Amino acid sequence: MKQKKFSLATVHIVLIVLSLIFVSPLLWMVTTAIKPIEETMTATPTLLPSKFLWDNFPKAVTYGSKELGYIPFLLYARNTLMVTLLCVAGSVCSNAVVAYAFARLRWPGRDFFFAVTLATMMVPFPVLMVPTFGLFKWLGWVGSFRPLWVPAFFGSAFSIFLLRQFFRTIPMELSEAAKIDGCSEVRIFTDVLLPLAKPALAVVALFTFMGTWNDFMGPMIYLSDQETFTLSLGLQAYQSQHGGTQWNLLMAAATVVILPVIIVFFFAQKMFIQGIATSGLKG
């Protein structure tokens, strides 16, 4: 028993050291963000700033003059949010409907098509990149947000898989009872299954939100006009022009880009953890 207590204490110490290592880059980012510029360039930097310059945040993310090239944060946040919300809406609607067909309905070719769907997760994005770009160019959509959100309305293999697994855990008897009561398939879906599937739909919404908010390659391929940049793209443009000079402002900008994601995570932590666990275990 004594030995067990001793080893639990060791585990605690190891965990504390490791979590410090994991968190310190983020803490360093935040403290740098509120430092005066001189304090980012001294030979012996201090952990905390001598005075807290909260001003750095608005400075880093408001419309400066074009030469300064500060990030027009509100504009980019609006762009990012618009694309993200459209993707979340599209992904939740389309994947719910499709997963329902795979999980609860019988139709010729279903199991084969489902296997093909799973296999498509192996296809690397770079293979699809060139023809997809060609397709959107042909449609005249390059430069607009449409290439970034329209595909979300046509389902994605991963979310279909996740939702299908969930739909299958709901007893078939529920659907049959509803059918006897005279419900159509559509009514069974909207009135019986969907309300039960809320937690799984939330996970899909969450993953889509994260994926779109963080996406870098998509916006880089399709957006060229500065006015249409997303946060990731804007941050990268800022870094490539002014990187390595004003570290405090750059860290402030990085902080405000990370912040929304962290906030969403804290509100939906439980859902997150469960969603990730199921997605990685049932493969």
Added chain:
Amino acid sequence: MKSEARIAYLFAMPWILGFLTFLLYPVMASFFYSFTDFSVLRPPRFIGLENYKEMVQDEVFWMTIRNTFTYVVAAVPLSATVAIILAMLLNTKVKGLAFYRTLFYVPSLVPMVALGILWLWIFNGEHGLLNMSLEKLGMSKPPNWLGDPAWSKVTLVLIAMWGSGNAMVIYLAGLQDIPQSLYEAADLDGARLVAKTRHVTLPMLSPVILFNVIMGMIGALQVFAVPYVMFPNGAPARSTYFFTTYLFDNAFRFQRMGYASAMGWVLFLITLTLTFVALRLSERQVHYDRS
């Protein structure tokens, strides 16, 4: 029955269309493009196997293959190891599990571009947190993480390890699924921690490890955003010029979309081969519970 099928096709319709438009068509088109000379300005012109022949002799291509493989071979096993160790530490019934789990998980939430910028600052040679700490610890000449080709890949691997929180959550859930009775049986046999890890934990966790290592490998083969942000043009000395970066440059900077498509197909084949090899090699090691 017939009406059920008709309704089912209606329900499945978004994905049927999406599959045809955003998967089947691009896959087939890029296969065709890989045999053509093609830029946005000119329509594709059939040139047979020229793109593939050129690839064999393209030194840059082979360099990106070497860089990418080095990265995959280091980053995938190391971040899996970190993730498994973290998960095992958290599975000891230690108090504050949710708190620690959050701390380890949060780094993997950071968007790629912000992540790259953040690490540029940490690894900064003069004023970076890391080298400052190393100097305090008595290292007189800490590595030049960003400027030395011998260290740039190490830098990227360390960053990948920092992001292992996502896999940790999966492994932790897998560990919690292992029946307690197995450990009790091992205790009766007098097994110590190492023996229990080797004969109970790892075999029981092996399907989860296999799945996650394969997914990690597929992702690492496509490494792009972080090196793109941190090391412009694959600097220093092209040590961080990766397969997908070169493919992207071919497609959108050099306007060589045929060549880029051929590279895409090579990546696809590499992915399939490595997955197949991983599945075959692990056949004996992976323990599937058939209950």
